[in-house]
Amino acid sequence: MASLGFKQVIKRYGVGPAAVQVIHGVDAQIHDGEFIVMVGPSGCGKSTLLRMVAGLEDITGGEITIGERTVNGIEPAKRDIAMVFQNYALYPHMSVFDNMAYGLRIRRLPEAEVRARVEAAAKTLELSALLQRRPSQLSGGQRQRVAMGRAIVRQPQVFLFDEPLSNLDAKLRAQTRLEIQKLHRTLGITSLFVTHDQVEAMTLAQRMMVMNGGRMEQFATPEEVYRRPASLFVAGFMGAPPMNLLRHAPGVQAGTVLGIRPEHLLWDEQGWACVVDSIELLGAERLLHLRLGEEDLTMRIPAQDAAPALGETVRIRPNEAFIHTFDADTGLRRA
């Protein structure tokens, strides 16, 4: 196990005038044994950063460290990391056992050691009964577990996960998420997990790195990211439906954006007059889509509460305890 460090990490693709910079100086220190989720929209540079840790991409500037070691320039096989991809990348003609053993045999580990490690990993992942099957004889979730098993047997210092759940259906994703959590509790290996799914990020992360346009906008616990988003981007990205971000509501000063989550709006006879645009029932809750002058906002209420009629004018106010304010120019949090 080891810590994982990023110091002013930069990535440029290409050279000369055609070069594009896609990572703009990322700084982060991941502690030994931590489970970190890197989250952000498509193209924000998550895979690039992960691949730089793995050694599959050069590091244009700055430094990546694993434990005490700077790994810039160290070849992938010598970095002591294991990576789990979304497409599993299993060998179709090999049994589950051989798939898991492959990397160890290449390193010429004694066969008894290979067998012991594969059997131990299979037990942890509940794959013992499936060791003689081929990948084609497994379900998607089982294949994903084999892919994880192949990573575990190597006993790496760091695990890297590149959207490993994105090929699974919703139910299996939820289940595999729990298995990954359990596995991390058992093994305690430092892990960096990439996803664009905010639910996955919130539920798996001990701390999360929220990426946007090649920059890290926040690095904090899921609770902190939700309760005190560091920027307008983070505020809009985390939470479904997202935080209301209001520039023109009554009382909001020029140059300021007021943020209020849909669950933090209250009925108030003296409050803002809003017209009900549409209503969605989501089982236990109802979402009211409201129009306040030129602003749209969403309010979340319990489904059992009386719902207003479409086109009706309702009066609401933000709960003061949960107001966020951001600088409209820099996008950064003020309070």
Ligand SMILES: Nc1ncnc2c1ncn2[C@@H]1O[C@H](COP(=O)(O)OP(=O)(O)OP(=O)(O)O)[C@@H](O)[C@H]1O
């Ligand atoms: N080989 C390359 N040459 C030039 N640009 C590249 C190359 N690979 C990636 N990029 C660019 O780098 C940026 C970051 O890409 P990256 O794949 O890291 O994003 P991502 O956050 O992982 O996205 P996704 O969630 O869609 O996989 C993108 O703008 C992409 O177009």
